Amino acid sequence: MRYTQYFIPTVKETPADAEVVSHKLMLRAGMVRKVAAGIYNYLPLGLRSIRKVESIVREEMNRAGAIEILMPMVTPAELWQESRRWEQYGKELLRLKDRKDNEFCLGPTHEEVVTDIVRREVRSYRQMPLNLYQIQTKFRDEIRPRFGLMRGREFIMKDAYSFDVDEQGADIAYEKMYQAYRRIFARCGLKFRAVEADTGSIGGNWSHEFMVLADSGEDAIVSCNGCDYAANVEKAESKVVEAAEHAEARPMEKVHTPGKKSIQEVSEFLGIPVTHTVKMLVCMADNVPVAVLLRGDHDLNEIKLKKVLGCEELEMATDEQIAKATGAPVGYLGPQEARIRLVADLTVRGMRNVVVGANETDYHLKNANPDRDYVIGEYADIRNVAHGDPCPRCSGGILEMWRGIEVGHVFKLGMKYSKALNATFLDQDGKEQIVFMGCYGIGIGRTVAACIEQNHDDNGIIFPLPIAPFHCIVSAVNPKDETVSATADEIYARLQAAGVEVLYDDRDERPGVKFKDADLIGIPLRLVIGAKNLADGKVELKQRSGGEMELLAIDDAVARITSLVREALAL
RNA sequence: CGGGGAGUAGCGCAGCCUGGUAGCGCACCUGCCUUGGGAGCAGGGGGUCGCAAGUUCGAAUCUUGUCUCCCCGACCA
Numbered sequence: 001m002r003y004t005q006y007f008i009p010t011v012k013e014t015p016a017d018a019e020v021v022s023h024k025l026m027l028r029a030g031m032v033r034k035v036a037a038g039i040y041n042y043l044p045l046g047l048r049s050i051r052k053v054e055s056i057v058r059e060e061m062n063r064a065g066a067i068e069i070l071m072p073m074v075t076p077a078e079l080w081q082e083s084r085r086w087e088q089y090g091k092e093l094l095r096l097k098d099r100k101d102n103e104f105c106l107g108p109t110h111e112e113v114v115t116d117i118v119r120r121e122v123r124s125y126r127q128m129p130l131n132l133y134q135i136q137t138k139f140r141d142e143i144r145p146r147f148g149l150m151r152g153r154e155f156i157m158k159d160a161y162s163f164d165v166d167e168q169g170a171d172i173a174y175e176k177m178y179q180a181y182r183r184i185f186a187r188c189g190l191k192f193r194a195v196e197a198d199t200g201s202i203g204g205n206w207s208h209e210f211m212v213l214a215d216s217g218e219d220a221i222v223s224c225n226g227c228d229y230a231a232n233v234e235k236a237e238s239k240v241v242e243a244a245e246h247a248e249a250r251p252m253e254k255v256h257t258p259g260k261k262s263i264q265e266v267s268e269f270l271g272i273p274v275t276h277t278v279k280m281l282v283c284m285a286d287n288v289p290v291a292v293l294l295r296g297d298h299d300l301n302e303i304k305l306k307k308v309l310g311c312e313e314l315e316m317a318t319d320e321q322i323a324k325a326t327g328a329p330v331g332y333l334g335p336q337e338a339r340i341r342l343v344a345d346l347t348v349r350g351m352r353n354v355v356v357g358a359n360e361t362d363y364h365l366k367n368a369n370p371d372r373d374y375v376i377g378e379y380a381d382i383r384n385v386a387h388g389d390p391c392p393r394c395s396g397g398i399l400e401m402w403r404g405i406e407v408g409h410v411f412k413l414g415m416k417y418s419k420a421l422n423a424t425f426l427d428q429d430g431k432e433q434i435v436f437m438g439c440y441g442i443g444i445g446r447t448v449a450a451c452i453e454q455n456h457d458d459n460g461i462i463f464p465l466p467i468a469p470f471h472c473i474v475s476a477v478n479p480k481d482e483t484v485s486a487t488a489d490e491i492y493a494r495l496q497a498a499g500v501e502v503l504y505d506d507r508d509e510r511p512g513v514k515f516k517d518a519d520l521i522g523i524p525l526r527l528v529i530g531a532k533n534l535a536d537g538k539v540e541l542k543q544r545s546g547g548e549m550e551l552l553a554i555d556d557a558v559a560r561i562t563s564l565v566r567e568a569l570a571l
Numbered sequence: 572c573g574g575g576g577a578g579u580a581g582c583g584c585a586g587c588c589u590g591g592u593a594g595c596g597c598a599c600c601u602g603c604c605u606u607g608g609g610a611g612c613a614g615g616g617g618g619u620c621g622c623a624a625g626u627u628c629g630a631a632u633c634u635u636g637u638c639u640c641c642c643c644g645a646c647c648a
Contacts, residue, residue, distance in 0.1 A: 012597070012609065013583050017641050037640065091572095092646070109648090143572075143646060157648055209648090218647090302645080315645070409648060443648030459608095478606050512608040519608090530607065 001470070003505045007044050010517050020216045022452035023148030025461050029521045031469075038145025038153030040445075045521060048469035049448045050156060054135050056187050056466065057158045057442055064180040066131040066160050071113045073137055077103035079112040083420040094141045106139035111417045111439060114161045118435065119423035125165045128425070128435070129173055133160030135444065149445035150405065151218070156445050162438040163418075165427065170436040174206075174412050177440045181210050181408050184442065187571050189464025190451055193404070195221050196231035198303050199411060206412040210442075211404030212450040221404045222385055226397025234303045236385040236399070237392040240346050247352045250367040258362045261331030263296040266364055270355060277355040278348055278368075280333040282322045282340075285311035289325035292382065293335055293344035295351065299384040308343060308380045328359035335374040336365075344376045345383045405450040406443075413437040452522075461522025462544050465568035470503040472561055473523040475514045477530035479506055488529045491539070491554060498562045519544065524568070525561055 009030040017034075018024040026032045031046030042050060058068065080086035080093070086105075094106045107113065114132055122130065135158045145153050162173035178194065185192045190212050197209040209232055211221050223230035231237075260266045267274045277296030282289055283305065290309060292300055306314045319330050325340050326333060334357035335342055353367040356374075370376055391397030417423070418435040427433050448467065455462040465471055472495060476488035485506070492504040503523060505514050511530075518526050528540040539557050541550045543564075552560060 009581095011582065016577090016583070019642080034640095090646090138648080140647070144642095144644085146642085151647075155648070159648085406648060441648050446648060480606080508606090510606050510608085510610065512606090512610080515608045517609085528607080532607080 001503050003503060003507050006503070008517070008521065009043065010520055018148065020147045020150065020453065021456055022150065022216075022449040025452055025456060025520070025522075026148055026449065029461060031521075032149065034148075038142060038151070040149065040152060040154070042445075045469045046448070049463070049467050050444055052467040052469075053188060053444050053447050054156075054158070057135065057184055057444065060180045060184045060187070061133050061158070061160060063183075064131075064176045065129075066133045066162075066177075066180075068134060069114075069117075069132050070134050070136060071107070071110050071117075073107055073139070074104050075107045075110075075113055077105065079116055079421070080105060083112050083417055085112070092140045092142065094139055107136075108138055108140040109157075109439075109441070110134070110136075110159055111161065111413070111437075112421065115417045115421045115423050115437070118163050119418075119421055122163065122423070122425055122435070125425055125427050125433075129162065129164045129169050131160055131162040131173060131177075133158060133440075147216075147218075147449070149449040152445065155443060158442040158444060160440040162440070163423075164436040164438075165425065165433065167414075167436055170412060170414075170438050174410060174438050177410050177438065178208060181410065181440070181442070185210055185212070185407065185447075188447060188451060188467050189455070190407070190447070191454060192407070193221065193223060193230050193402075195223070195404070196229075196235050197409065198232060198234045208410050209404075209406045210408035210410075211402075212407050212447075212454060213402055214405050214450060214453040215403050216453055217403035217405040219404045219406055220384075221402045222387075222389075222399040223402065224391035224394060224397040225400055226391055227394035229391055229393040229397070232404075233384050233401075234301065238346065238381050238383060238385045239390045239392045240381070249369045249372060250353050252368055252373055253366040254358055255364055255366050256362060257332075257364045260362075260364075266355060267296060270364070270366065272355055272366070276351070276353070278335075278351060280335055280357060282317040282325060282333070283314055284317050284321060285309045285314050287313075288341075289317055289321060290341045290343060291326065291333070291335065291338060293342065293348050293376065294383055295345065295347045296355075298345060298347065298386065301382055301384045304380070305343070305382045308378075308382060326359070328357065329361045332357040332359060332361055332363060334359045334365060334368070335376065336368075338374070341378075342376055343378045343380060343382060346379050346381050347383065348376070349379050405446065405453065407447045407450050408440075408442040410440045411438060413439055456522075459516070460520035463522040463524055465524045465565065466571070468522065468524050470523050471501045471565045471568075472525040472527060473503045473505055473518050473521075474527045474529065475505040475511075475518060477511050477514075477528060479508055481531050483534060484529055484531055487534060487539075487554070491527065491529065491558065494558050495561060498558065500561055500565050525564060527557060527561065 011028050014024045015027050018027055030043055033041045035041055096104050138157045139154050142153050145151050164170040164173055192210055192212045194208045194210050197207045199207050220233040222236050257266055260269045263274055263277050263279050267277055274296040279294055279296050281292045302314055322330050352369055356365050356368045358365045387401040389399045415434045418437055423435045424432050452461050474492050476484050479485045495502045524544050526542045537553055538551045541557055
């Protein structure tokens with residue numbers, strides 16, 4: 001492709017509304033443009049990368065035995081009402097009506113639609129296992145879209161759904177997808193980890209997320225340094241350390257702590273480590289106040305708590321709600337004589353002689369102890385694990401914290417949707433059975449964005465070759481020099497003939513402009529043709545990822561580029 | 572939805588407090604010049620100041636309403 005006949009609107013200045021590198025660079029490199037909040041135009045360069053990821057995904061899905069279909073983006077309300085998600089999904093589901101006032105929504109995912117296909121067409125156990133997938137535009141009316149393609153409202157997703165006669169079959173399907181995903185992200189040149197995850201609103205009973213490691217990631221993940229345990233913090237179990245402290249209970253003491261509300265302030269003021277304090281939070285679980293006790297330095301895991309309480313909605317109580325529920329002032333809450341349900345984290349069970357609020361403004365209690373000073377009815381794992389915690393799976397392992405971007409998610413669904421939509425089949429004995437399902441998603445645009453998060457420098461993007469918009473950029477330094485342009489034309493043609501995807505920068509621009517643009521858009525291989533070296537019959541090859549510039553004869557350059565491309569695509 | 576901020580040329584911003592001429596840098600167009608890391612000179616085009624109502628002789632500027640966007644929290648590929 002000749003640059004002068006293409007469309008790559010690069011910009012020098014970073015648009016003010018971009019926050020993370022991938023978003024900034026995709027805008028600057030002319031890959032995407034925003035149309036509305038969380039809704040983007042894909043310009044040629046961006047689209048090429050997206051198509052590359054799609055091809056890799058398609059190849060690996062097909063290799064794993066999945067079959068491509070395409071479902072509609074606009075889907076009828078009835079299907080969603082059958083699964084009850086019409087009510088459950090909330091505002092993220094963008095609902096609309098047609099001219100006859102029939103209700104529809106833009107598909108945020110397609111369990112209902114695909115299950116509808118299967119319940120109509122699949123009658124016999126002989127038709128399974130079956131795995132159907134599509135690569136299609138989804139719409140979720142996110143509360144807060146951000147970070148460009150990382151969290152759009154409209155986004156391209158590959159979603160696959162497996163159908164099996166029993167759980168063993170479903171496990172095999174899950175494992176196949178898991179392995180396919182590993183291959184996909186490896187081929188995209190990403191540093192990633194598969195981690196145990198919560199199932200969220202999709203539901204089901206088991207799932208893994210594929211996380212690209214990046215500091216800008218929105219998810220916190222932990223991994224063990226001793227075994228292969230890795231999990232999203234939302235899901236990560238904390239190791240149950242049984243009542244470790246048998247310290248003698250000291251007499252309780254009420255201390256004056258004027259104006260000291262936060263755990264940090266109180267522990268500094270009293271000179272007692274935060275690990276010897278217990279904090280009490282109040283949550284509204286389906287509008288019922290519940291008090292939560294955690295060690296001072298621990299964070300509440302709302303997902304775990306939600307499961308323990310079995311509630312639908314969980315939010316932090318407002319100051320007024322707290323005052324009303326406990327009768328105590330915010331900042332000085334304590335579990336003594338609790339009026340509301342009290343749930344304590346497992347860690348709290350082993351703690352003795354702790355600092356807690358005195359339920360009275362400007363006072364805390366020192367050396368408070370369970371049973372003697374307060375009564376806790378329920379203990380549960382309700383905290384986020386922290387860096388340095390012991391591994392819940394092996395002995396001696398320590399958990400390490402990472403940030404990650406979720407690019408893929410595999411779920412073992414079970415019968416949630418097949419039961420709701422009545423997707424059944426007849427087994428060998430002619431008995432009606434419910435289909436076992438799994439579902440598997442990959443964010444295509446997000447994968448490209450995550451890749452940029454992981455591969456960039458001050459000058460721009462450094463694309464791994466398999467998903468780069470072009471393999472090679474050929475820059476003619478002064479295209480008005482006829483020898484230069486004739487040589488560049490020839491090399492361009494030869495590389496293309498060899499199957500290399502070439503962007504030929506034939507613009508009459510100064511070299512600085514061309515180099516800046518080449519670096520910005522991140523093409524892996526750059527071949528510069530300039531009068532000086534051409535006098536010796538040489539051209540210059542430089543890899544965007546670094547390394548020395550190679551001065552090569554034209555034939556050698558063509559051969560070298562061709563082999564570098566083959567090598568990079570060989571995985 | 573709660574909290575914070577912003578809407579002025581394609582992009583980045585100033586002007587607003589103290590009402591009267593809409594401005595700068597980049598980008599764009601023409602010409603000259605230049606060709607190894609976002610050159611230089613000269614000339615030029617482009618803005619209902621988010622929208623609506625109000626105050627005023629007069630509103631980008633003051634008032635009210637409204638919409639959109641961005642950032643911080645709960646959702647998710």
